[in-house]
Amino acid sequence: MGYADLLRETTEKNKSIVCMGADPVLDKIPLKGGPEEQISSFYEQILEAASSENTLPGAIKPNIAFYAQYGFEGLRALKKVIAKAKEVGLPVILDAKRGDIGKTSAAYAEEVFGFWGADCVTLAPYMGQDSVGPFIKWCEEKGKGAYILNRTSNEGAKELQNLEIEGRKLYEIVAEKIVEWGSNAEGNVGAVVGATSPAEMEELCKFFVEKKAKMPLLIPGVGAQGGSAEEVTSILKKTGMDIAIQRINSSSGINFAYEKEGTTDFAGAAVKAIKELNKEIDF
Amino acid sequence: MGYADLLRETTEKNKSIVCMGADPVLDKIPLKGGPEEQISSFYEQILEAASSENTLPGAIKPNIAFYAQYGFEGLRALKKVIAKAKEVGLPVILDAKRGDIGKTSAAYAEEVFGFWGADCVTLAPYMGQDSVGPFIKWCEEKGKGAYILNRTSNEGAKELQNLEIEGRKLYEIVAEKIVEWGSNAEGNVGAVVGATSPAEMEELCKFFVEKKAKMPLLIPGVGAQGGSAEEVTSILKKTGMDIAIQRINSSSGINFAYEKEGTTDFAGAAVKAIKELNKEIDF
Numbered sequence: 001m002g003y004a005d006l007l008r009e010t011t012e013k014n015k016s017i018v019c020m021g022a023d024p025v026l027d028k029i030p031l032k033g034g035p036e037e038q039i040s041s042f043y044e045q046i047l048e049a050a051s052s053e054n055t056l057p058g059a060i061k062p063n064i065a066f067y068a069q070y071g072f073e074g075l076r077a078l079k080k081v082i083a084k085a086k087e088v089g090l091p092v093i094l095d096a097k098r099g100d101i102g103k104t105s106a107a108y109a110e111e112v113f114g115f116w117g118a119d120c121v122t123l124a125p126y127m128g129q130d131s132v133g134p135f136i137k138w139c140e141e142k143g144k145g146a147y148i149l150n151r152t153s154n155e156g157a158k159e160l161q162n163l164e165i166e167g168r169k170l171y172e173i174v175a176e177k178i179v180e181w182g183s184n185a186e187g188n189v190g191a192v193v194g195a196t197s198p199a200e201m202e203e204l205c206k207f208f209v210e211k212k213a214k215m216p217l218l219i220p221g222v223g224a225q226g227g228s229a230e231e232v233t234s235i236l237k238k239t240g241m242d243i244a245i246q247r248i249n250s251s252s253g254i255n256f257a258y259e260k261e262g263t264t265d266f267a268g269a270a271v272k273a274i275k276e277l278n279k280e281i282d283f
Numbered sequence: 284m285g286y287a288d289l290l291r292e293t294t295e296k297n298k299s300i301v302c303m304g305a306d307p308v309l310d311k312i313p314l315k316g317g318p319e320e321q322i323s324s325f326y327e328q329i330l331e332a333a334s335s336e337n338t339l340p341g342a343i344k345p346n347i348a349f350y351a352q353y354g355f356e357g358l359r360a361l362k363k364v365i366a367k368a369k370e371v372g373l374p375v376i377l378d379a380k381r382g383d384i385g386k387t388s389a390a391y392a393e394e395v396f397g398f399w400g401a402d403c404v405t406l407a408p409y410m411g412q413d414s415v416g417p418f419i420k421w422c423e424e425k426g427k428g429a430y431i432l433n434r435t436s437n438e439g440a441k442e443l444q445n446l447e448i449e450g451r452k453l454y455e456i457v458a459e460k461i462v463e464w465g466s467n468a469e470g471n472v473g474a475v476v477g478a479t480s481p482a483e484m485e486e487l488c489k490f491f492v493e494k495k496a497k498m499p500l501l502i503p504g505v506g507a508q509g510g511s512a513e514e515v516t517s518i519l520k521k522t523g524m525d526i527a528i529q530r531i532n533s534s535s536g537i538n539f540a541y542e543k544e545g546t547t548d549f550a551g552a553a554v555k556a557i558k559e560l561n562k563e564i565d566f
Contacts, residue, residue, distance in 0.1 A: 068398065
């Protein structure tokens, strides 16, 4: 079973295409203990609450930076968060934005899929095919998944990504490369396309559908970053993207929903936020 | 004292602009014990031999992928390798090719400079200024260093980096961005420019000199990857680059020199390889 199948199966089971970012910030975690215990317990409680209320999201995406900033304690917490996510049956996307020369990427792929046991990873495209190749080999041979940065959700994204090359934007060329690079692992190799630039997203969706590429998108940027989930769904539907393998990400909007709610029940607030995002998406 | 000063001082002290990559591959380390002990002891012995023979390089560059592939044991070894490198007075470049949205990059910067205690890091440019900004803040305020991928040494580099945008290559535009992004941390923010494309390297050096940018380059690709150290020095001199803050990297050519030498004295062979590379560079 490949990553695309895992996505599809989870969408059906959990009735959700929400990807829950899991990006710990100690100052916002209302639990005592050291970083390892605080972080792992925080996400364990959220996932247990979501599971018991039948509101598990469609995937979980820990960004490794937020764990690594707390050193070994943070990294040990990441191990536990991944284990808990697998226990409740969630696809695990390790957000790591890796990319290096071939043999180094091979070592990173071993880290991500071997050591961490992730189902999927995020990659940076600047170094070209041989830098993403070792990851894509795992997608081809072992059904792992990879999302390559295409049109990102941050303000500075356009600085390079929107440069014009003979009438086309750099992100359009990268989209073409993603289709090409992933052609032997169709459905397992996808693109990161931010919700903050709906016009660009629509263009890219049209392109992928035209190319008949079974393309899973990882869509960050809704909520705190300003993108609209309704608009994303409408674009995905309008352009004919295969909805069941898409994922719309929200991190702090779910993780720290309790702050806005003015409650100490962070797990309950997170579950409520997942429910609300499911409703907004309404695929 | 900023990163540029650290480079300059080390060049003077060690009479070397060699950067020694420290990229462990267990199969090639002729020592017993678990990964943590094998890796840390391997590099400790090399650095001790280099120190006692007054042949320390101008910097050390562990690529975190090679440690992370061995999980926590590998990462604990990285801690020890960095500690040893600091003990013998080497600038530590953590090769991590990081880059994410602002708050995530801030967490990565905390990992790299705070937790690992590196002096410098490598970064990917695709996500734009706000993705490198949190690292550059450390360069501006705390004298840390950062090299941004510009024209990399791998075969696939040209796929995106050599795309033409209104008569200029993407890597030329990235070079301009690096100068702009690093303008408040001059000398601490540099570029990764591979030795495998000497024509591109010469062009970039000319550009940096024209811009009067005090630009430290990290130059991979000599040795195993096919670039020539003599040619690099000749380009650096000809274009008027400030040699003392440049670094030419060799990883496996130094690390596993013992294999070619047909000896078990890996530390002695590594020291000999550093000496030879110093001679080839002859700045």
